[in-house]
Amino acid sequence: MVGHSITTWAGGRPSAGAVRGVMADLLRRVAETADVAAFRELYQAYGPRVKAYMMRQGADAATAEDLAQETLLTVWRRAALYTQEKGSAATWIFAIARNLRIDRLRREVPWQELPREHEEAADELPADEVLSGKERQARVRAALAELPSEQHEVVVLSYIEGLSHGAIAARLGLPLGTVKSRMRIAYQKIRAALEDLQ
Amino acid sequence: MIITHHLDEATLMSFAAGSLPAALAAVAAAHTAMCARCRREVAMLEGVGEALVSELAPAPLERAELPARLPAASHQARRREPGDSDVPWPVARLVAGGLDAVRWRWLGPGVWDRPLALAGAGKLRLLKVAPGRNVPEHGHGGAEITLVLRGSFRDGTGRYHRGDVADLDETVAHQPIAEAGDDCICLVASEQPEQWRGLMARQWLRLRRL
Numbered sequence: 107m108v109g110h111s112i113t114t115w116a117g118g119r120p121s122a123g124a125v126r127g128v129m130a131d132l133l134r135r136v137a138e139t140a141d142v143a144a145f146r147e148l149y150q151a152y153g154p155r156v157k158a159y160m161m162r163q164g165a166d167a168a169t170a171e172d173l174a175q176e177t178l179l180t181v182w183r184r185a186a187l188y189t190q191e192k193g194s195a196a197t198w199i200f201a202i203a204r205n206l207r208i209d210r211l212r213r214e215v216p217w218q219e220l221p222r223e224h225e226e227a228a229d230e231l232p233a234d235e236v237l238s239g240k241e242r243q244a245r246v247r248a249a250l251a252e253l254p255s256e257q258h259e260v261v262v263l264s265y266i267e268g269l270s271h272g273a274i275a276a277r278l279g280l281p282l283g284t285v286k287s288r289m290r291i292a293y294q295k296i297r298a299a300l301e302d303l304q
Numbered sequence: 305m306i307i308t309h310h311l312d313e314a315t316l317m318s319f320a321a322g323s324l325p326a327a328l329a330a331v332a333a334a335h336t337a338m339c340a341r342c343r344r345e346v347a348m349l350e351g352v353g354e355a356l357v358s359e360l361a362p363a364p365l366e367r368a369e370l371p372a373r374l375p376a377a378s379h380q381a382r383r384r385e386p387g388d389s390d391v392p393w394p395v396a397r398l399v400a401g402g403l404d405a406v407r408w409r410w411l412g413p414g415v416w417d418r419p420l421a422l423a424g425a426g427k428l429r430l431l432k433v434a435p436g437r438n439v440p441e442h443g444h445g446g447a448e449i450t451l452v453l454r455g456s457f458r459d460g461t462g463r464y465h466r467g468d469v470a471d472l473d474e475t476v477a478h479q480p481i482a483e484a485g486d487d488c489i490c491l492v493a494s495e496q497p498e499q500w501r502g503l504m505a506r507q508w509l510r511l512r513r514l
Contacts, residue, residue: 140377142370142374145370145374146370149370150365150368153365153368154362154363154364154365155357155358155360155362155363156357157362157363157364157365158357158360158361158362158363159357159360161363162360167363167366170363171365171366171367174365175365175367175371179371179374179375182374182375182377183375183376183377184377185377186377197347197350197351197353197354199354200350200353200354200357201350201353203357204321204322204350204353205322207322208322212326212424213423213424214326214329214423214424215326215330215422215423215424216322217329217330217332217333217394218319218320218322218329218333218336218346218394242348242351243351243354243355246348246351246352246355247355250352250355250356261317261352261356262356264317264318264321264323265321265322265323265352265353265356265357266356266357266360268321268322268323269323270318270323270324270325270425271314271318271447272446272495285314286312286314287314289313289314289317289318290312290313290314292317293313293314293316293317293349294313296348296352297348300348
């Protein structure tokens with residue numbers, strides 16, 4: 107899994123860091139001036155990834171396309187709540203896509219609020235975390251890339267295929283405890299990679 | 305409120321991924337609403353989701369152009385429904401009127417519950433235990449998460465006060481006892497029905513069937 111994050115964005119091969127910087131900038135333009143051209147770029151960069159995510163979660167192509175469009179249109183509607191200082195633009199898009207997937211594909215209540223959705227939650231991140239949002243995401247990617255495949259696998263099955271611990275255990279033919287302990291170790295490694303940023 | 309018992313790391317990761325069974329996710333959300341530490345962890349773990357999604361091979365859109373009409377932008381942050389002070393906001397609408405308005409179901413001496421309706425996997429309920437009373441020892445057929453909303457309890461794994469969660473997996477058998485003071489009221493999610501052990505538990509089950 108090493109070194110192939112965001113390689114095909116907008117047809118070129120910009121570095122992942124450059125893409126994230128561009129993303130944050132696009133989202134800022136959408137937020138501040140309802141800039142349709144900026145939103146179009148965001149839509150065309152992120153829509154296909156969100157569609158891929160929805161398909162891995164079990165949606166057929168047409169449903170996945172609808173959910174990808176709805177995710178991005180939610181970004182458009184809610185962009186004014188996003189502020190660049192408050193972390194990664196793409197993390198916010200992930201949370202919107204995840205909640206939409208729970209709501210539509212599972213027909214369950216997405217229990218989690220979206221980041222910054224509520225007034226009371228808006229000022230919660232401490233300043234040092236705010237400043238280091240991009241650095242944090244770079245480290246998360248690096249830590250993920252370094253996970254042994256058996257740990258990476260359970261993380262992917264949880265996030266991308268939407269499987270519960272029990273379903274992962276059944277899929278891999280492993281005891282439930284093994285799945286959870288692999289996940290905990292992966293978590294601890296990612297956490298450790300961010301430690302000095304806390 | 306000082307929280308000393310947090311969600312298990314595997315639970316937090318599955319919660320942020322959106323893959324925790326519904327009942328467990330409801331309790332995880334309720335705890336997270338009360339716990340700044342777990343909120344920060346979830347934010348970090350959402351970053352993991354972003355990193356993984358960005359690694360997916362893009363699936364080209366059939367409708368690559370923007371819709372002709374974009375929806376109106378909203379500039380207003382939503383206001384949370386003001387919940388009962390004892391009930392964390394994510395589950396406030398499941399406990400209409402707050403904890404003092406719950407219609408309890410008697411289960412046995414000093415023990416009551418109230419199942420909460422929920423779409424999706426697992427069972428969610430409120431449990432009320434009088435001071436000094438215990439809930440019969442039980443193991444778990446799957447994960448169970450218990451969040452203290454009022455009062456406190458202790459078991460072999462420690463003491464739990466408001467905001468604390470006991471996030472136990474199927475390998476743990478435990479026998480919580482409510483501590484002195486208020487009735488202990490908890491929000492409990494279980495993946496599977498509890499497996500009750502021992503004579504007292506069987507009597508308790510008979511009572512429950514009446």
